[in-house]
Amino acid sequence: MTSQLRLSPFCKTFLQKTKKTLIEQCQVTKPFHHRILVACSGGSDSLALLHVMSLLFGQKNLGVVYVNHRIRPESDNEGVTLQQKYNHLAAHWFIESVEKNCLKNLSENSLREARYSV
Numbered sequence: 001m002t003s004q005l006r007l008s009p010f011c012k013t014f015l016q017k018t019k020k021t022l023i024e025q026c027q028v029t030k031p032f033h034h035r036i037l038v039a040c041s042g043g044s045d046s047l048a049l050l051h052v053m054s055l056l057f058g059q060k061n062l063g064v065v066y067v068n069h070r071i072r073p074e075s076d077n078e079g080v081t082l083q084q085k086y087n088h089l090a091a092h093w094f095i096e097s098v099e100k101n102c103l104k105n106l107s108e109n110s111l112r113e114a115r116y117s118v
Helices: 009-025 044-057 075-089 108-117
Strands: 036-039 062-068 092-097
Touching: 009 044, 036 044, 044 062, 044 075, 062 075, 075 092
Parallel strands: 036 062, 062 092
Antiparallel strands: none
């Protein structure tokens, strides 16, 4: 899992507890030969999740989906920038866009519904 990295005792414990939770509550079975898809917005919480899942599952078993809501002009390049910067963490990248007319409004719920429709 993390043999080439030197992790602090805290990080090792965190990864062990995360792995245990995935097995017990998410029904991920041992050994970790699953393919996992991580939704990544580019925010600090989803990037932390991406790093943890890459450590647990390995780059070849990990995919990332980024959904462009097309709210801001600069968002068209953000998915590609994420992929270029963090390509070493996941083997498969999917960059999807939401049609502007699919958004009812800019509420969190509307954005979530649009992501789920992709």
